[in-house]
Amino acid sequence: MRHIISVLMENEPGALSRVVGLFSQRNYNIDSLTVAPTDESSLSRLTLTTEGDDAKIEQITKHLNKLVDVVKLVDLTDGAHIERELMLVKVKASGSQREEVQRLVEIFRGQIVDLTANVFSIQLVGTGDKLDAFVSAQAEGSVIEVARTGVTGVSRGEKVLSL
Amino acid sequence: MDQISGGEMLVRALHDAEVDLIFGYPGGAVLHIYDAIFQQDKIEHILVRHEQAATHAADGYARATGKPGVVLVTSGPGATNAITGIATAYMDSIPMIVLSGQVESRLIGTDGFQETDMIGISRPIVKHSFIVRTPTDIPVMIAKAFHIATTGRPGPVVIDIPKDTTDPKVTFPYIYPTDTVMRSYAVPGKGHTGQIKKAVDALVGAARPMIYAGGGVIQGEASDALTELTKLLGFPITNTLMGLGAYPASDEQFLGMLGMHGTYEANMSMHHCDVLLGIGVRFDDRVTNSDTSKFCPDATILHIDIDPASISKTVVADVPIVGSVRLVLEEMIGLVEESKSKINSELLNDWWAQIESWRLKDSLGVKPSEDGKVIKPQQVIQSLHRVTAGDAFIATDVGQHQMFAAQYYGFDKPRRWINSGGLGTMGFGFPAAMGVQLAYPDAVSVCVTGEGSFQMNLQEFATCMQYDLPVKIICLNNQALGMVKQWQDMQYSGRHSHSTYAESLPDFVRLAESYGHVGIRIEKLDELDEKLSAAFALKDRLVFVDVMVDPDEHVYPMAIKGGAMKDMLLSKSERT
Numbered sequence: 001m002r003h004i005i006s007v008l009m010e011n012e013p014g015a016l017s018r019v020v021g022l023f024s025q026r027n028y029n030i031d032s033l034t035v036a037p038t039d040e041s042s043l044s045r046l047t048l049t050t051e052g053d054d055a056k057i058e059q060i061t062k063h064l065n066k067l068v069d070v071v072k073l074v075d076l077t078d079g080a081h082i083e084r085e086l087m088l089v090k091v092k093a094s095g096s097q098r099e100e101v102q103r104l105v106e107i108f109r110g111q112i113v114d115l116t117a118n119v120f121s122i123q124l125v126g127t128g129d130k131l132d133a134f135v136s137a138q139a140e141g142s143v144i145e146v147a148r149t150g151v152t153g154v155s156r157g158e159k160v161l162s163l
Numbered sequence: 164m165d166q167i168s169g170g171e172m173l174v175r176a177l178h179d180a181e182v183d184l185i186f187g188y189p190g191g192a193v194l195h196i197y198d199a200i201f202q203q204d205k206i207e208h209i210l211v212r213h214e215q216a217a218t219h220a221a222d223g224y225a226r227a228t229g230k231p232g233v234v235l236v237t238s239g240p241g242a243t244n245a246i247t248g249i250a251t252a253y254m255d256s257i258p259m260i261v262l263s264g265q266v267e268s269r270l271i272g273t274d275g276f277q278e279t280d281m282i283g284i285s286r287p288i289v290k291h292s293f294i295v296r297t298p299t300d301i302p303v304m305i306a307k308a309f310h311i312a313t314t315g316r317p318g319p320v321v322i323d324i325p326k327d328t329t330d331p332k333v334t335f336p337y338i339y340p341t342d343t344v345m346r347s348y349a350v351p352g353k354g355h356t357g358q359i360k361k362a363v364d365a366l367v368g369a370a371r372p373m374i375y376a377g378g379g380v381i382q383g384e385a386s387d388a389l390t391e392l393t394k395l396l397g398f399p400i401t402n403t404l405m406g407l408g409a410y411p412a413s414d415e416q417f418l419g420m421l422g423m424h425g426t427y428e429a430n431m432s433m434h435h436c437d438v439l440l441g442i443g444v445r446f447d448d449r450v451t452n453s454d455t456s457k458f459c460p461d462a463t464i465l466h467i468d469i470d471p472a473s474i475s476k477t478v479v480a481d482v483p484i485v486g487s488v489r490l491v492l493e494e495m496i497g498l499v500e501e502s503k504s505k506i507n508s509e510l511l512n513d514w515w516a517q518i519e520s521w522r523l524k525d526s527l528g529v530k531p532s533e534d535g536k537v538i539k540p541q542q543v544i545q546s547l548h549r550v551t552a553g554d555a556f557i558a559t560d561v562g563q564h565q566m567f568a569a570q571y572y573g574f575d576k577p578r579r580w581i582n583s584g585g586l587g588t589m590g591f592g593f594p595a596a597m598g599v600q601l602a603y604p605d606a607v608s609v610c611v612t613g614e615g616s617f618q619m620n621l622q623e624f625a626t627c628m629q630y631d632l633p634v635k636i637i638c639l640n641n642q643a644l645g646m647v648k649q650w651q652d653m654q655y656s657g658r659h660s661h662s663t664y665a666e667s668l669p670d671f672v673r674l675a676e677s678y679g680h681v682g683i684r685i686e687k688l689d690e691l692d693e694k695l696s697a698a699f700a701l702k703d704r705l706v707f708v709d710v711m712v713d714p715d716e717h718v719y720p721m722a723i724k725g726g727a728m729k730d731m732l733l734s735k736s737e738r739t
Binding site: 009010013014017018021025055058059062063065066068069070071163 | 282283286287290291292294311345346347348470471472475476479
């Protein structure tokens with residue numbers, strides 16, 4: 001099963017490489033990864049997605065917790081949560097195709113953030129599935145570049161990951 | 164407040180961390196530090212002859228004393244040479260601080276002379292690491308490093324020190340922190356009382372209980388508590404390779420070591436038990452054999468460990484208890500005293516009767532050679548036990564000699580058995596025995612080795628001469644890489660691919676003599692005790708005892724790959 005794990009860690013040099021290194025060292029996979037400082041500048045929040053059964057995820061969270069730079073973590077998929085990913089995608093379109101692209105952007109509630117005579121640059125936010133669906137809805141061969149941030153998320157309701 | 168340089172801060176901080184001995188080797192990036200060492204007398208520095216030996220010596224010191232071992236190496240090759248020793252300490256959870264020099268900050272990343280990314284290279288084999296940014300980081304990082312290395316599940320910590328941060332011309336006020344609290348690092352203390360009660364209920368209700376105790380008991384200073392609990396329960400107990408000495412080997416409840424080369428009775432008791440109490444162990448593959456689904460099929464598994472990640476890693480624990488082994492065992496003792504009457508002594512007696520019948524197999528019985536002259540390697544360890552009254556510190560290298568020492572020496576005290584269990588590092592034993600000797604100058608420090616392993620760090624003969632270290636080296640010389648050869652005999656139809664070299668072995672007696680030490684060769688069984696005694700009578704000298712042993716001997720019992728713990732080879736012709 002896919003899990004989203006959010007980690008609060010010291011904003012120290014080398015902290016990220018310890019997390020990433022742990023995954024390769026112990027033969028776990030990272031499917032996506034996003035990291036940035038939080039409102040508290042001494043802390044970074046890292047969110048990653050990985051696949052595994054319960055035993056494997058338990059080992060992953062235990063080993064992450066053992067890293068000295070890791071302050072706290074949560075497996076967001078343990079409970080109700082909100083997940084979002086941002087995608088910038090460039091779509092080639094001319095003539096009548098342009099209207100079709102605009103229609104799709106509207107349906108998926110994206111934004112056109114740049115355009116030239118032949119290329120739209122579109123921003124889309126949502127779950128990974130939604131972003132996948134948008135890309136596959138485009139005319140064949142028209143998608144010329146995709147940049148995705150990877151998943152980030154928070155728990156629903158009162159539950160928070162903070163100090 | 165005095166203004167001092169980073170180099171001086173390092174030395175002073177080590178002193179404040181209660182270090183009196185470090186092992187190292189100088190080089191360009193650490194010259195400022197070595198100059199600071201030269202100008203003080205609080206910390207003794209031992210100059211080894213290879214950085215790997217510095218790490219193993221510090222490791223041996225740490226295993227024998229429980230205090231962290233400290234290593235100082237230069238950048239680049241100095242740092243990479245230390246890697247094997249850091250990995251060795253990491254696998255066995257040994258507290259160690261490795262101070263590695265680094266090129267000047269402005270040169271980092273430019274492929275400078277003797278530059279290597281030590282933090283990157285060591286990352287998977289350290290508990291934590293630091294890189295110094297400014298001289299005033301040094302006391303803080305030293306204090307934190309010692310705290311991290313020695314608490315919780317211990318392990319090595321690297322501090323990488325760019326040369327400019329130790330510059331004698333740059334000085335700052337020195338402050339050693341009194342508080343090392345880190346929001347991101349918490350040390351487990353006592354275990355969950357509810358879980359401990361559950362475990363005690365399972366233990367007193369067991370029909371066929373078994374205690375399986377490992378290196379965590381030694382690291383956690385819990386041998387006394389383990390012994391008290393085991394005596395109170397009257398249950399059988401086995402120790403892992405790393406746990407030898409955690410429970411006295413000469414006690415009747417002790418069934419010997421378990422696992423790949425464990426005794427018949429220990430492995431049979433493991434397989435047939437109905438409640439297994441694992442204490443400071445990690446259900447390593449050398450214990451469980453390769454297929455964990457066949458491991459202890461009838462057992463409820465209780466597992467105490469300070470490291471939550473060790474619990475249910477390879478074998479699922481029915482009752483996991485995270486905490487300091489000593490505190491958990493002490494709490495258990497109290498609870499067992501209250502509920503001891505629930506133990507069904509009839510069932511326990513039946514279980515012991517079964518175990519006694521397994522013991523009759525005498526799986527460690529040694530058959531002397533037919534001509535009565537050729538020395539069996541096991542006989543050397545038995546003789547060593549007689550000559551040292553079972554009270555020596557025994558460091559070993561890795562291979563057959565290591566297993567023979569583990570099986571036949573019989574350790575009654577913790578911290579006497581010094582071996583690379585997890586990583587299995589050849590070349591570990593000799594420098595580790597030096598570290599032991601430096602920790603306890605009046606103790607008998609022995610290195611049991613083979614002629615293969617010994618040649619991986621024999622340059623330390625020179626260190627022993629320089630510091631008058633009277634280590635006793637007992638070399639079980641079978642003129643081959645014995646364990647490799649054994650596997651080739653068993654699994655590769657006797658094709659000894661690159662495991663023999665008899666024609667190119669040095670004369671170890673003369674080699675030892677050339678460094679100014681004493682060499683003794685033993686070739687016949689009837690001279691074994693006498694010559695070994697003579698070697699140990701030379702209390703102030705390093706003696707290399709080259710014992711020519713039967714080259715065809717195999718280590719038994721031996722687990723059968725893919726089987727359960729009850730599946731063992733007992734000799735070249737007998738299996739369970």
